[in-house]
Amino acid sequence: MSEVRKDYIEGFGGTRLAVHTMGTGRPLLLLHGLFSSAQVNWIKYGNAQILAGAGFEVIMPDLRAHGESEAPHDPALYPEDVLVEDLKRLVAELGLADYDLGGFSLGSRTSVRGVLAGLAPRKLVLGGMGLSGLAGWARRSAHFVDAIDRFGTIERGDKAFVAQAFMKTMKVDRIAARLLLGSVDDTPPEAIAGVPMPTLCVCGADDQDNGSAPDLAEALPDGHYAEVPGNHMSSVTFKEMGRAMAEFLLA
Template sequence: MSEVRKDYVEGFGGTHLAVHTMGQGRPVLLLHGLFSSAQVNWIKFGNAEILAEAGFEVIMPDLRAHGESEAPHDPPLYPEDVLVEDLRILVAELGLTDFDLGGFSLGARTAVRGVLSGLAPRKLILGGMGLSGLAGWARRSAHFVDAIDRFGSIERGDPAFVAQAFMKTMKVDRVAARLLLGSVDDTPPEALTEVTMPTLCVCGADDGDNGSAPDLAHALPDGRYEEVPGNHMSSVTFKEMGRAMAAFLKD
């Protein structure tokens, strides 16, 4: 396995963000999903290694309030679209001018909004994301806020049970996570006309958590859809995810 290098970058408000890097070559910046981390989404199951072996420098930050990044409890450190601001700071700090950008779930949402804010990656990858998911954050956010507020009392069979279990596994700072959930913005379908670079919508065959990925690919000016095994939780554990991403970026 390629060496994983770790550094820290100061994001918005001086929040320390852990940045994990593998491989050498063309930079591809990957953002993980909610309650997850670079380690779990990209490194643990070998998908970052696939990209590194394909000739990419894989740059994987832990989002604020996630992984090894800081999780401040100060509400002013969670303004509207703070994850996008962190992303823009990271791109500038690393001096990235010619790069690719990808994300899974919350990371995909952040990547789209990063493009809408002016970032211009050569290619874009949206994992675990559908058309309605980009515009339906209020419903998704309410589900996770409910899981935070009822944490420790949610029983198996409850729709929030999986979220509770994942938060326990990942040792999520629930105060910081709740603040972060309130900072995320919707992206209406009509805004997608501005996402003009080639975009891969890669999604598990059994993943409908964020709506239809084929519909998202169809709505993008240059979108394409790739199905991989798994559901929203498991698709990142299959190497087909990394292989689809590498093939798209090398095409």
């Protein structure tokens, strides 16, 4: 297995962000999902290793308020699209000009908004994301804010129980996470036309959490769809995710 290297960069407002890197070769930036981390989303279940083995330098930041990155409690450090600002700073800090970009769930939202804000990766990968998921963030965010506000009291069978359990497992800083949720914007369907590069929508067969991935692929100017096993929580645990990404990026 390739060694995982760790470094830190300064994001917006001087927030210290951990960046995990595996492999050598063509740069591939991968952003994890909400309440997760680079370790859990990409490294733990072997998908980063698959991509590194395919000839990529896989660069995986922990988003602010996640993983080994700082989780400030100052609301001023969570302006609109702060994750996009962090992403732009990472691209600039690493001096990336010719690279690929991908994400899962919140990481997919951030990747799309990064492209709309001027980033120009050669290819884009959107994991666990559908068309309505990009536009319907307010509803999705409200679900997670509710889980944070009722944390510790949510019983099994409640729709927020899985989110509570994952926050417990990941030891999420709920104050910082709540602030971060308020910084993420919707991306309306008409904006999708501004994503010109070849884009893979890869999604679990049982994952409808963010709407239809095939519909998103159809709406994109150069969209492609790949189905992998699992639901929104489990699809990243299957190596089919990494294999589908590698096949698309190498084509």
